[in-house]
Amino acid sequence: MESIATDQRHHLGFKAYQPLSSKVLVKYFKAQTFTAETVPNTEAEQVKILCDSDNWSAGIIRKNPLCIVHNSRHAPTRQESNLMHEFAHVILKHKMVGCDPQTGLPQRRQQDEDEAVYLGGCLQIPRRGLLWAVQKKMTVAQIALHFNASEEMVNFRINVSGIDIV
Numbered sequence: 001m002e003s004i005a006t007d008q009r010h011h012l013g014f015k016a017y018q019p020l021s022s023k024v025l026v027k028y029f030k031a032q033t034f035t036a037e038t039v040p041n042t043e044a045e046q047v048k049i050l051c052d053s054d055n056w057s058a059g060i061i062r063k064n065p066l067c068i069v070h071n072s073r074h075a076p077t078r079q080e081s082n083l084m085h086e087f088a089h090v091i092l093k094h095k096m097v098g099c100d101p102q103t104g105l106p107q108r109r110q111q112d113e114d115e116a117v118y119l120g121g122c123l124q125i126p127r128r129g130l131l132w133a134v135q136k137k138m139t140v141a142q143i144a145l146h147f148n149a150s151e152e153m154v155n156f157r158i159n160v161s162g163i164d165i166v
């Protein structure tokens with residue numbers, strides 16, 4: 001996963017320590033992004049469920065052209081990781097396996113979810129970027145700010161990357 005993220009970032013011209021905005025990926029994949037309010041061809045009832053709920057992050061509603069709906073109720077840093085997660089599905093060429101009856105959003109296999117969680121995190125904060133930040137003695141809050149990520153994401157990345165932070 002780490003090397004897939006490194007390759008993708010390299011391809012886009014980003015070094016490990018540079019923050020990668022989801023906007024760059026949106027442009028690269030020629031994606032259209034929607035919020036629950038702006039998503040086309042959705043029934044009013046479903047729009048209401050999506051608008052009122054925090055319990056969903058994002059989903060790909062069309063593959064070609066790529067259309068992603070994401071939850072604008074989440075904090076901006078979380079919206080970033082939500083989008084990274086969806087692009088991870090795209091990069092890994094995951095298939096959709098039906099729809100959530102509650103939200104109407106596409107569902108996926110648990111293994112695919114785990115992979116996308118991991119790759120999404122690598123894209124946002126690569127291990128080498130994390131090492132760079134730790135060497136610079138940046139705090140978790142500073143790292144989060146630098147990579148436009150949540151502190152939860154920074155802590156997750158520190159844990160799974162096996163990096164010691166003092």
Ligand SMILES: [Zn+2]
Nearest residue numbers: 085108113116
């Ligand atoms: Zn997912």
